Amino acid sequence: MKKLRVFVSMVLLASMISLTACGSKAATENKNNAKETSTEETAKDSQKTEEKKASYPLTIKDDLKNEVVLKEKPKKIAAISNTYLDILYAAGGKSIARTDSRNPNLPKEIKDLESVGAVYNVDVEKLISLKPDLVISQFGLQNKIVPILQKSNIPVISLNMKSYDDVLEKLKLMGQITENEDKVEKIINDMNSKKEELTKKLPEKSKKVAILYVTGKDVSLKLENSIAGNVAKELKLENIASGLKAEKMGSENVPFSMEKIVESNPDVILVTTMVHSREKAEQCIKKNLESNPAWKELKAVKENKMVFLPQSHFLSNPGDKYVESIEFMARAVYPEVYGNVEEMGIK
Numbered sequence: 001m002k003k004l005r006v007f008v009s010m011v012l013l014a015s016m017i018s019l020t021a022c023g024s025k026a027a028t029e030n031k032n033n034a035k036e037t038s039t040e041e042t043a044k045d046s047q048k049t050e051e052k053k054a055s056y057p058l059t060i061k062d063d064l065k066n067e068v069v070l071k072e073k074p075k076k077i078a079a080i081s082n083t084y085l086d087i088l089y090a091a092g093g094k095s096i097a098r099t100d101s102r103n104p105n106l107p108k109e110i111k112d113l114e115s116v117g118a119v120y121n122v123d124v125e126k127l128i129s130l131k132p133d134l135v136i137s138q139f140g141l142q143n144k145i146v147p148i149l150q151k152s153n154i155p156v157i158s159l160n161m162k163s164y165d166d167v168l169e170k171l172k173l174m175g176q177i178t179e180n181e182d183k184v185e186k187i188i189n190d191m192n193s194k195k196e197e198l199t200k201k202l203p204e205k206s207k208k209v210a211i212l213y214v215t216g217k218d219v220s221l222k223l224e225n226s227i228a229g230n231v232a233k234e235l236k237l238e239n240i241a242s243g244l245k246a247e248k249m250g251s252e253n254v255p256f257s258m259e260k261i262v263e264s265n266p267d268v269i270l271v272t273t274m275v276h277s278r279e280k281a282e283q284c285i286k287k288n289l290e291s292n293p294a295w296k297e298l299k300a301v302k303e304n305k306m307v308f309l310p311q312s313h314f315l316s317n318p319g320d321k322y323v324e325s326i327e328f329m330a331r332a333v334y335p336e337v338y339g340n341v342e343e344m345g346i347k
Contacts, residue, residue: 055179063139063160064146070155073179074134078127081119081138083161084170085110086319088136091174091184096130102276103312128152134177140250162252163230164195167322187320194323198330198338199234207267207333208238210300212256214281215274219256219288226252228272228314231329240264262294268333269298269306272314281308307332310346 058070078097079085085095089110098110099119114130117123119138124145127135135149139160149156161170168188175184209232211222221241222229229252232239240261244254273281289295300306309332312318313325328346331338 055176055181058176060157060173060177062157064143064158066146066158068155068157070134070177074132074155074177076130076132077134077136077177078116078130078132079136080116080122080127080142081136082110083138083317083319084136084159086321087167087171087174088178090187090320091171091178092180093174093178096132097127105312124148128154161317161319162225162227164234164322164326167191167317167319171320191320191323195234195326198323198327199236201337202236202330203334203337206236206238208240208264209333210240210261210264210266210269212269212271212285213253213274214271214284216280216284219284220247220253221256221260222272223252223254226272227317227325228270228309228329231314231325232270234326235330235333237329237333240266256288258289258292258294261298265299267300267305269300270329270332271306271308273308273311274315278308307341313346 056070056072060068060070062068076096077088077093079088079095080097080099082099082101082103085098088095089107095110095113097116098113099117099122100115114126116127116130120141122142122145127145128149132154135154135156137143137146137149137156137158139158143158146156146158159170159173161167168191171184171188172181175181211226211228211232213220213222213226221244222239223241223244223246224230224233224239229239229241241254244260247253247255271281271285275281275284295301309328313321313328318325324344324346327338328341328344331341331344335341
C-alpha cells in the first residue's frame with residue numbers, strides 16, 4: 001500500500017512537470033508568433049508608406065492629350081495661370097512665376113513672384129530664362145506656347161478647369177505632383193462636406209436664371225460649360241441658355257437674345273463681367289439692354305433681382321474656393337434660405 005502511494009505521487013509529479021514544460025513551450029511559441037506577426041505587419045505598413053510616397057516617375061496625360069513623364073519631383077514649377085496657382089499652393093506646392101493680376105487680394109508670397117506678362121500673352125523668353133522644370137499652363141488660352149516650351153525641352157502640361165469635378169480632379173493631380181496626396185484628400189473631403197451642407201437646403205421648387213456675360217462692347221449669355229453655368233447646375237437652377245448653340249465650337253457663350261430672355265422671363269438675372277469695374281458693366285447693360293422697353297418688363301428687373309457675380313469667383317476658376325462660388329450664387333438666388341451675398345464679404 002505504501003509502495004502504491006509512492007508510485008501514484010511520482011506519476012502525478014511527472015505529469016505536472018510535463019504540463020508546465022508544455023505550457024512554457026506554448027507560451028514561447030505564441031510569443032514568437034506574435035513577434036513574427038508584428039514584424040510582418042510593420043513590414044507591410046512600411047511597404048504601403050513607400051508605395052504611397054513613390055509618386056515618381058509620374059506620367060501625366062493633360063487636356064491637350066499630351067503625355068508628360070516627370071522622372072523626379074519638380075523643384076521649379078511655373079504656374080502661368082492664376083487659376084492653377086491657387087490649387088498648387090493649396091496642395092503645398094510653390095511657383096517661381098505668375099501672370100499679371102488685377103486681384104488686389106493676392107497673398108504676398110504670390111504677389112512677390114516674377115511676372116511673365118498677361119495670362120493671354122505670356123512672355124515666353126522670360127519664362128524660359130527662369131529655367132522651370134515644369135510649366136502648368138491654361139488649356140485654350142495658352143495652347144500656342146506649349147510647342148515652344150516643348151522645343152526647349154521644358155516639360156509642360158495644359159489643364160482645363162471649369163466645373164466642380166474639374167477642380168477635384170486637378171487638386172488630386174497637384175497632390176501627386178507635390179507628393180501631398182493626404183493633404184489634398186482632406187481639402188477635397190472638406191469641400192464635399194461644405195457643398196453637401198449647402199445643397200441639402202435647396203428648396204424643392206427650383207428657380208430660373210439668366211447668366212449674362214458683359215464685356216466692354218456687348219452682352220451674351222453663359223452656357224453650362226462656364227464656371228457660372230456649372231455652379232447653377234450644382235444648385236439645380238434652370239439656366240435659360242441651356243440647349244442653345246454656342247457662338248463657336250468650344251465656346252461657353254451664346255449671343256444675347258431679347259426675344260429668348262422675354263420668353264423665359266427668369267426669376268433672377270446673374271451678371272458676370274470682363275470689364276474692370278461694375279460701373280462700366282452697368283453702362284454696357286444700360287446701352288445694350290435698358291433702352292429696350294421689353295427689358296423693363298422682365299420679372300427679375302421689376303423685382304430688382306439682378307446680382308453681379310464677383311470676377312474672383314466666376315471669371316477665373318476659384319479652385320479650392322469653388323464652394324464659395326456655389327454659396328454666393330445660392331445666396332443671390334435664395335437669400336431667404338442662405339442669407340444675403342453681402343454677408344460673405346466677397347467683392
